[in-house]
Amino acid sequence: MDGRAIVITSGKGGVGKTTVTANLGSVLAQNGCKVCMIDADIGLRNLDVVLGLENRIVYHLVDVIAGRCRLKQALIRDKRNENLYLLPASQSDDKNAVEPEQMRQLCQDLKKEFDYTLIDCPAGIEQGFRNAVAGANQAVIVTTPEVSAIRDADRIIGLLHAQQIETQLIINRLNAELVRRGDMLDQQDVIDILAIELLGIVPEDQGIVISTNKGNPAAFSEEYEASKAFWRIGRRLRGEIVPIPNFSENGSLWSRLGKKLSDTFRRTGL
Amino acid sequence: MAQEKRRFLNTQQAKVAFKGVGQDVHVILDPRTSFGEIERELEEHLERSGKFFTGAAVTLVVGTRKLRDEHLQRIRQVLATHGLTIGEIRTSVGDTNLAASPPLPPPPVYTPAAAAPIPTRRETLPEDTALPHNNALLIKGPLRSGQRIYAEDNLVVFGDVNPGAELIAGGNIVVMGVLRGVAHAGVPDNSTAIITALSLRPTQLRIGHFISRSPELQEKHNSGPEIARVDAEQIVVDSFPRRLLGGS
Numbered sequence: 001m002d003g004r005a006i007v008i009t010s011g012k013g014g015v016g017k018t019t020v021t022a023n024l025g026s027v028l029a030q031n032g033c034k035v036c037m038i039d040a041d042i043g044l045r046n047l048d049v050v051l052g053l054e055n056r057i058v059y060h061l062v063d064v065i066a067g068r069c070r071l072k073q074a075l076i077r078d079k080r081n082e083n084l085y086l087l088p089a090s091q092s093d094d095k096n097a098v099e100p101e102q103m104r105q106l107c108q109d110l111k112k113e114f115d116y117t118l119i120d121c122p123a124g125i126e127q128g129f130r131n132a133v134a135g136a137n138q139a140v141i142v143t144t145p146e147v148s149a150i151r152d153a154d155r156i157i158g159l160l161h162a163q164q165i166e167t168q169l170i171i172n173r174l175n176a177e178l179v180r181r182g183d184m185l186d187q188q189d190v191i192d193i194l195a196i197e198l199l200g201i202v203p204e205d206q207g208i209v210i211s212t213n214k215g216n217p218a219a220f221s222e223e224y225e226a227s228k229a230f231w232r233i234g235r236r237l238r239g240e241i242v243p244i245p246n247f248s249e250n251g252s253l254w255s256r257l258g259k260k261l262s263d264t265f266r267r268t269g270l
Numbered sequence: 271m272a273q274e275k276r277r278f279l280n281t282q283q284a285k286v287a288f289k290g291v292g293q294d295v296h297v298i299l300d301p302r303t304s305f306g307e308i309e310r311e312l313e314e315h316l317e318r319s320g321k322f323f324t325g326a327a328v329t330l331v332v333g334t335r336k337l338r339d340e341h342l343q344r345i346r347q348v349l350a351t352h353g354l355t356i357g358e359i360r361t362s363v364g365d366t367n368l369a370a371s372p373p374l375p376p377p378p379v380y381t382p383a384a385a386a387p388i389p390t391r392r393e394t395l396p397e398d399t400a401l402p403h404n405n406a407l408l409i410k411g412p413l414r415s416g417q418r419i420y421a422e423d424n425l426v427v428f429g430d431v432n433p434g435a436e437l438i439a440g441g442n443i444v445v446m447g448v449l450r451g452v453a454h455a456g457v458p459d460n461s462t463a464i465i466t467a468l469s470l471r472p473t474q475l476r477i478g479h480f481i482s483r484s485p486e487l488q489e490k491h492n493s494g495p496e497i498a499r500v501d502a503e504q505i506v507v508d509s510f511p512r513r514l515l516g517g518s
Binding site: 043044045052054055056057058079091092 | 415416417418433434436473474481483484486
């Protein structure tokens with residue numbers, strides 16, 4: 001049976017696509033699934049650095065597509081988990097080095113070998129995006145609770161729906177404290193605008209910065225809140241029903257009422 | 271002198287100039303002419319000269335022109351239809367050099383699984399290590415991520431080579447700076463080539479068909495200039511011997 005090819009995309013840059021890809025891949029692999037992550041960000045590769053695999057790259061995506069090596073030669077096995085593989089991007093080419101049809105074929109080949117093929121999409125809606133989504137059956141949209149990120153996510157969702165690609169949402173870097181104070185959009189605000197299924201929420205966590213800089217995804221250590229969130233998301237992706245904790249409403253009934261009231265005042269201008 | 275100057279002017283005026291230099295034929299492209307015109311001019315020139323150049327491997331002199339990959343392909347095609355090949359490309363622009371890079375050496379020689387050995391650090395270099403003295407391409411650094419420099423023979427970089435940048439040389443590689451990227455000397459299969467840098471902290475080193483990656487935890491050693499070469503079927507790193515620097 002063929003595996004699933006999931007593109008991780010956002011439109012806007014810097015919202016955490018690569019982090020989500022690395023961590024979801026790590027979680028799924030630790031759950032015993034065979035996972036291949038493709039870095040589709042040709043010319044600005046990062047996924048290899050986040051995974052700490054940069055020094056193992058010999059061949060890359062463009063070599064495979066151009067027929068300069070076999071697919072198996074370019075796949076790098078993760079140093080922590082033998083179920084996890086990376087197909088790195090080329091750094092010296094650009095997005096035009098690959099055509100959507102070639103990506104579709106590549107994903108077909110990978111789906112025969114892997115339970116999950118995760119495609120780390122570049123920012124933007126141009127050729128790189130078209131390549132990254134070409135072979136995907138479904139999409140995970142990453143956004144942060146910021147209006148600019150949500151605006152771009154909305155655009156991306158429209159483009160994906162036009163191609164009949166199923167979409168789910170991850171809200172990344174939610175800061176519970178800011179939401180509680182009313183200084184950040186909460187998850188409901190985001191879902192109201194984007195109107196797609198919520199796959200999970202990743203709280204803002206310094207552990208992500210630390211682990212990213214070490215080239216060791218947070219999902220390999222369980223001490224971080226964010227890594228717990230990624231583990232829950234991994235279970236949901238595999239079809240389990242896992243409740244999504246509400247990060248914004250862990251205050252008392254009275255504080256929630258207070259927020260409702262102040263919201264009402266704000267809206268009505270009282 | 272006057273004649274020398276006129277010839278210089280002539281080559282400047284011609285959009286495409288053919289010039290015999292010793293045994294070689296140089297094809298000089300005027301950097302200020304559009305590529306479309308260059309292409310037309312080249313075709314006409316070759317038409318006019320009939321079979322005169324057939325079989326020659328020419329040296330393409332592009333100077334400061336930025337030549338993209340597809341342009342270079344086109345020039346190759348035009349030359350090929352008249353039986354000419356490009357033997358060498360001379361450029362002073364990094365981008366053109368990038369486009370001029372021949373495809374990477376044939377794949378099957380590396381087995382990534384065997385990429386494991388970590389460079390061994392040793393104290394001294396054996397007395398009989400020969401140092402190179404051939405042609406060298408000189409490049410000014412820093413070379414940044416995504417830049418790839420190809421040299422037919424030796425390659426010398428003045429400045430740092432950052433992670434994500436790639437040096438490829440038929441001969442030896444010398445970096446007068448910190449080497450943090452990938453360096454591949456002795457392409458395709460000369461395992462006597464060496465790689466040396468003022469500070470050697472590469473992502474990967476490749477010499478001929480040998481390959482080694484950096485240790486997982488790069489300790490911040492401050493060991494001064496070092497030299498990498500192949501010894502007993504693996505890449506080893508030695509500190510650069512003082513006697514080669516002219517010291518005692």
